[in-house]
Amino acid sequence: MRILKTIFCTTAFLTLATSIQAQVLDSIPDPEVEPPMEELQPSDVALNTTPQAGPRRKLDGIAAVVGDYVILDSDIEKTLYDLRLQGATEEDVDNCSLLGKLMEDRLYAHQAVQDSILVSDDEVYAQSDRYLQQFEQRLGSMEKVLEFYKKATVEDLREELYEINKLQMLSQRMQQEVVGEIEVTPEEVRQFFRDIPEDERPVFGAELEIAQIVKKPEVPEEEKQKVIDRLRRIKQDVEDNGASFRVKAILNTDDEGSKSNGGFYSINRQTSFVKEFKDVAFSLREGEISEPFETIFGYHIIYIERVRGQELDLRHILIRPEIPKEALEAAKVELDSIRQQILDGRYTFAEAAKNFSDEKETKNEGGQLRNPENFDSKFELTKMDPTLYNQVRNLKDNEISYPIFEDDPRGGPPSYKILMVTNRYDEHPADFARDYLKIQELALRNKQFEAIRDWISEHIEDTYISVSAANQSCDFSNNWLKQ
Numbered sequence: 001m002r003i004l005k006t007i008f009c010t011t012a013f014l015t016l017a018t019s020i021q022a023q024v025l026d027s028i029p030d031p032e033v034e035p036p037m038e039e040l041q042p043s044d045v046a047l048n049t050t051p052q053a054g055p056r057r058k059l060d061g062i063a064a065v066v067g068d069y070v071i072l073d074s075d076i077e078k079t080l081y082d083l084r085l086q087g088a089t090e091e092d093v094d095n096c097s098l099l100g101k102l103m104e105d106r107l108y109a110h111q112a113v114q115d116s117i118l119v120s121d122d123e124v125y126a127q128s129d130r131y132l133q134q135f136e137q138r139l140g141s142m143e144k145v146l147e148f149y150k151k152a153t154v155e156d157l158r159e160e161l162y163e164i165n166k167l168q169m170l171s172q173r174m175q176q177e178v179v180g181e182i183e184v185t186p187e188e189v190r191q192f193f194r195d196i197p198e199d200e201r202p203v204f205g206a207e208l209e210i211a212q213i214v215k216k217p218e219v220p221e222e223e224k225q226k227v228i229d230r231l232r233r234i235k236q237d238v239e240d241n242g243a244s245f246r247v248k249a250i251l252n253t254d255d256e257g258s259k260s261n262g263g264f265y266s267i268n269r270q271t272s273f274v275k276e277f278k279d280v281a282f283s284l285r286e287g288e289i290s291e292p293f294e295t296i297f298g299y300h301i302i303y304i305e306r307v308r309g310q311e312l313d314l315r316h317i318l319i320r321p322e323i324p325k326e327a328l329e330a331a332k333v334e335l336d337s338i339r340q341q342i343l344d345g346r347y348t349f350a351e352a353a354k355n356f357s358d359e360k361e362t363k364n365e366g367g368q369l370r371n372p373e374n375f376d377s378k379f380e381l382t383k384m385d386p387t388l389y390n391q392v393r394n395l396k397d398n399e400i401s402y403p404i405f406e407d408d409p410r411g412g413p414p415s416y417k418i419l420m421v422t423n424r425y426d427e428h429p430a431d432f433a434r435d436y437l438k439i440q441e442l443a444l445r446n447k448q449f450e451a452i453r454d455w456i457s458e459h460i461e462d463t464y465i466s467v468s469a470a471n472q473s474c475d476f477s478n479n480w481l482k483q
Helices: 002-016 019-026 073-085 095-114 121-139 142-148 154-179 186-195 221-241 245-252 275-281 325-343 349-356 386-392 436-462
Strands: 062-066 069-072 207-215 264-267 293-295 298-308 311-319 378-380 404-406 415-425 465-467
Touching (some): 062 073, 062 095, 069 073, 095 436, 121 142, 121 154, 121 264, 154 436, 186 436, 207 325, 207 349, 207 386, 221 245, 221 298, 221 311, 245 311, 275 311, 325 349, 325 415, 386 415
Antiparallel strands (some): 207 378, 207 415, 264 311, 298 311
């Protein structure tokens, strides 16, 4: 039981690092649903706004201080409200455990500053602007967003998001410094599994293995050339006439994630951008603009704004070629033909995937999909992406779906695909050989948890920490009271 509790704590550590940001988004209600007036409004919760006066309010006080960071009673109240909006119960989280988690976040952020692990203002504002865009999409207009969060101007809301995002980004980077290099050997995985009592081993839910064949529409060469010529004109205007690359990005880029911030990103070699993008970025000098180049998302140019050791501050412009409706229809017709050839026995599904699929990540594995959580071939039904689940839930064994239209969630061009469930697995207790990848993941999380626990214990001793009298009776999992 001790080991499984440790795994639970480790999972919480890994997922709660971004919880405040997720809560900000999740706390936005359906705009058609009016919240009960007697409840604490989410606008007082998701952001660091001062709670409104009323009979159910209490004066705000200091719950704890960690280094240079102050945690207010209202910070606990706000985060607790958000968690309960997401379904958490009093058994899942209480004031004391939540205060402990908020103190951990502040300890990471405080130590990040001490260790000169910094985040640039551009990075933080870029993140804040992405959230603003999502707020606007959720509520329908920026006016409704400001009304919901009781802010007079977009700048007021942006500044408040800045403070939230900066703390979270510092915290995440410090955590990554602690656990980023940790790995587990096969022997460590084996020993970890042996240490779990047989009657306490986890039970894995029903699972599916899924394969797919993808056809992407052919983009006419003249459409590609239009985009390349347009990017070259932008590059020339910046280089020859001193035009602002930032403004050009705002006006031209198809990358909605960076549009409002002038195409800005800060990256290093480990940043999860496609290889082609990073190869070009790291081949440029400070102040240089690349030639147009292609990735799965479209065509780009990159401007290197600043080189900071192994990190780059850059701006980019992405433009996607127009895809004619005729090209999309042709992809669908071709995929339907491939499906029929499989049904007629001319190819197996795996053979057809290797011969015809346009998805390089899966075609050489016979179209086999990989679970993005652990890169295993199995998808647990209760944890499957809802869109994928709905696409396969009614498929019988060896049945092939009709062509399904799909927008690329990463922002690439749309495509058509056919799907087949290749294997089904019933719910079962963990088996070392069958579930090795899942057990390996649990073993890694356990080792990360132990590293984090040791790191927190060490840095609590070296950091100024004060806990209010009202919270002195909390049974913290860490020695915040230094007793």
